[in-house]
Amino acid sequence: MAEKQQTTHDNTAPFTFEVANxxxxxxxxxxxxxxxxxxxxxxxxxxxxxxxxxxxxxxVIIIDGGDAKGFCAGLDTKKYAxxxxxxxxxxxxxxxxxxxxLFLGMRQIPQPIISxxxxxxxxxxxxxxxxxxxxxxAKNARFSAAYINIGLGGADMAxxxxxxxxxxxGRAYEYLLTGNWMDAxxxxxxxxxxxxxxxxxxxxxxxxxxQTMCEKNSMGIRMTKEAINISLDCPxxxxxxxxxxxxxxxxxxxxxxx
Amino acid sequence: MAEKQQTTHDNTAPFTFEVANxxxxxxxxxxxxxxxxxxxxxxxxxxxxxxxxxxxxxxVIIIDGGDAKGFCAGLDTKKYAxxxxxxxxxxxxxxxxxxxxLFLGMRQIPQPIISxxxxxxxxxxxxxxxxxxxxxxAKNARFSAAYINIGLGGADMAxxxxxxxxxxxGRAYEYLLTGNWMDAxxxxxxxxxxxxxxxxxxxxxxxxxxQTMCEKNSMGIRMTKEAINISLDCPxxxxxxxxxxxxxxxxxxxxxxx
Amino acid sequence: MAEKQQTTHDNTAPFTFEVANxxxxxxxxxxxxxxxxxxxxxxxxxxxxxxxxxxxxxxVIIIDGGDAKGFCAGLDTKKYAxxxxxxxxxxxxxxxxxxxxLFLGMRQIPQPIISxxxxxxxxxxxxxxxxxxxxxxAKNARFSAAYINIGLGGADMAxxxxxxxxxxxGRAYEYLLTGNWMDAxxxxxxxxxxxxxxxxxxxxxxxxxxQTMCEKNSMGIRMTKEAINISLDCPxxxxxxxxxxxxxxxxxxxxxxx
Numbered sequence: 029m030a031e032k033q034q035t036t037h038d039n040t041a042p043f044t045f046e047v048a049n050x051x052x053x054x055x056x057x058x059x060x061x062x063x064x065x066x067x068x069x070x071x072x073x074x075x076x077x078x079x080x081x082x083x084x085x086x087x088v089i090i091i092d093g094g095d096a097k098g099f100c101a102g103l104d105t106k107k108y109a110x111x112x113x114x115x116x117x118x119x120x121x122x123x124x125x126x127x128x129x130l131f132l133g134m135r136q137i138p139q140p141i142i143s144x145x146x147x148x149x150x151x152x153x154x155x156x157x158x159x160x161x162x163x164x165x166a167k168n169a170r171f172s173a174a175y176i177n178i179g180l181g182g183a184d185m186a187x188x189x190x191x192x193x194x195x196x197x198g199r200a201y202e203y204l205l206t207g208n209w210m211d212a213x214x215x216x217x218x219x220x221x222x223x224x225x226x227x228x229x230x231x232x233x234x235x236x237x238x239q240t241m242c243e244k245n246s247m248g249i250r251m252t253k254e255a256i257n258i259s260l261d262c263p264x265x266x267x268x269x270x271x272x273x274x275x276x277x278x279x280x281x282x283x284x285x286x
Numbered sequence: 287m288a289e290k291q292q293t294t295h296d297n298t299a300p301f302t303f304e305v306a307n308x309x310x311x312x313x314x315x316x317x318x319x320x321x322x323x324x325x326x327x328x329x330x331x332x333x334x335x336x337x338x339x340x341x342x343x344x345x346v347i348i349i350d351g352g353d354a355k356g357f358c359a360g361l362d363t364k365k366y367a368x369x370x371x372x373x374x375x376x377x378x379x380x381x382x383x384x385x386x387x388l389f390l391g392m393r394q395i396p397q398p399i400i401s402x403x404x405x406x407x408x409x410x411x412x413x414x415x416x417x418x419x420x421x422x423x424a425k426n427a428r429f430s431a432a433y434i435n436i437g438l439g440g441a442d443m444a445x446x447x448x449x450x451x452x453x454x455x456g457r458a459y460e461y462l463l464t465g466n467w468m469d470a471x472x473x474x475x476x477x478x479x480x481x482x483x484x485x486x487x488x489x490x491x492x493x494x495x496x497q498t499m500c501e502k503n504s505m506g507i508r509m510t511k512e513a514i515n516i517s518l519d520c521p522x523x524x525x526x527x528x529x530x531x532x533x534x535x536x537x538x539x540x541x542x543x544x
Numbered sequence: 545m546a547e548k549q550q551t552t553h554d555n556t557a558p559f560t561f562e563v564a565n566x567x568x569x570x571x572x573x574x575x576x577x578x579x580x581x582x583x584x585x586x587x588x589x590x591x592x593x594x595x596x597x598x599x600x601x602x603x604v605i606i607i608d609g610g611d612a613k614g615f616c617a618g619l620d621t622k623k624y625a626x627x628x629x630x631x632x633x634x635x636x637x638x639x640x641x642x643x644x645x646l647f648l649g650m651r652q653i654p655q656p657i658i659s660x661x662x663x664x665x666x667x668x669x670x671x672x673x674x675x676x677x678x679x680x681x682a683k684n685a686r687f688s689a690a691y692i693n694i695g696l697g698g699a700d701m702a703x704x705x706x707x708x709x710x711x712x713x714g715r716a717y718e719y720l721l722t723g724n725w726m727d728a729x730x731x732x733x734x735x736x737x738x739x740x741x742x743x744x745x746x747x748x749x750x751x752x753x754x755q756t757m758c759e760k761n762s763m764g765i766r767m768t769k770e771a772i773n774i775s776l777d778c779p780x781x782x783x784x785x786x787x788x789x790x791x792x793x794x795x796x797x798x799x800x801x802x
Binding site for chain 1 (some may be wrong): 566656677678679695706709710711733734735736738739752754756757760763764765767768769772773774775776778779780781782784785787789791792793795796797799
């Protein structure tokens, strides 16, 4: 991706966010740098996620790559890597942790996230798609766990947690070990994506799904997202039932019975 | 589904159960109410599962929707919901727990369960299919985690535990958050089902698979079902091997060496 | 498979191993017995795996079935079973454990393993494919968890751990409970395999993927394989991030910063 990035510092806002009828649309706006992440983008996205945790007005979030040639080129290594390499160990570790916790933040906010991916989603771009609840793809969407290509390991930014759970361990090793591209049709076949559509149909399809969710009880939607998160890591079926049962009784008394 | 249900109380038996040559066939018989679950059905199914735990004569169980328009419409909310809403909190919690434990019971009995699904399987109907070991579908089969549609959460009756493990987390969030229908072909593509056939081929195909299992050592079949249950929740590969190894040595000494 | 095996003792070496340009090729060489495992083969493969743990010269391993009619027919029950049945309990348990730990060993060595499977892979043959990182199949490849066919349980040699994680629980119960064959196209559809190609294209495709991995930092490849292993069993996303973050910072300081 590097040849597509500008080397000059990019001071434009990293994304816009607008809410209408409960649906929040986050659109990356650094098309010149293929929406690559630098430190300012990490900080802005971190703040964005923190602001959503108790935001009752936003019920579903749609993320897309806007006018860039692709969804997100990953880390802006031209800008960010030199900064990291001038850091002390604790600063470098904090920079790493701060970035990786974005993907924990995406799972912790109550709103389901629908990623609309066109073109390349590499590194952090792939991880944003993985950390979303649903994925709508344009036909030219493609994904690379590019982490392995820059001299480090391929398990980074939650990729080793999400990918086996999303597409199965059978293919997850391949993509993280090689950095090879996964195209849209393969992503669909492996259960990674919910729909593959023409690029101009991507946002309308996402809005349609978001509207379906907005018609439900918003506390029920939140309980659902959180319950699947929890059940993915639960020690067994009985523990999952104990959690689900309490969710539903809480919902019954707080919403339906009043 | 509601418009398809009768509002009069349904006193017919909820299902029949017949065993021949080790194969037990449970057929839901409340076609007038689309095999929807009311309290009597919960109790009868609970007793049925308890009776199977030490039943050596039934080696495989096949479940189907009989003459109803579909497999099972879920909870009979017209009848059951009013009962729940007149309950004390402990009664409501017990009603919830009692229903959800049916799906634990399906995993705990030694017999593999093959669900044959035609038409709609919604809510509890979907959960019965999820809690089965194998699924044979008619071409018109379709599944909805309808839990999200009635003002509660979409994670209910073990759906948040089973669905990500059956079809991957990539699509599980979508179906539980939207309640959207998953059709037979999608279920096949996502690895949810073993076969999609014409409706009249559903039972013969299930019997063929059941006969294959009946040809094996029945204790070996039981160990296999239990071992996969256990390995799904195991802390790691070595723990799984410790369990598998003991199963096989136990089998060797108790069956093959005598 | 039994009718394809010779009953005479097979004293040929069980496999050859050659390393070139970082790619190690293990080829099974007991075509007369369909590469079935006897005790000498278990011991030789065990030693092979132990020798790879700190072998920096071998960066990726490719395993194939050589000139046999298929990849591996599983346990050579004609030779091995009688030996087991003359053993004391502790000897029998050790024989079982020793075999099953081969599959732990395959996950513990730092090199990614690519299995190239043509024809039948039954029992241990299926488990070798499951315990690999990637699978390239010839069009006639087929897999059977034949363990259930010999009077024991179908969960053996790590099958109950690997198969649900590779293809999803939706089909794993079926294959382990029935011993039915999974063909190459189904394996591809379920995400078990990375490619299905003509038999003569199998090794070139595996070498191409191996070369891609050899171009990366070998410590990064090792961290990636180990990280996915760990994340498959991790208690949750945050634990996975803690591990990934430390991997990457360790890599940054030990490789990139010097």
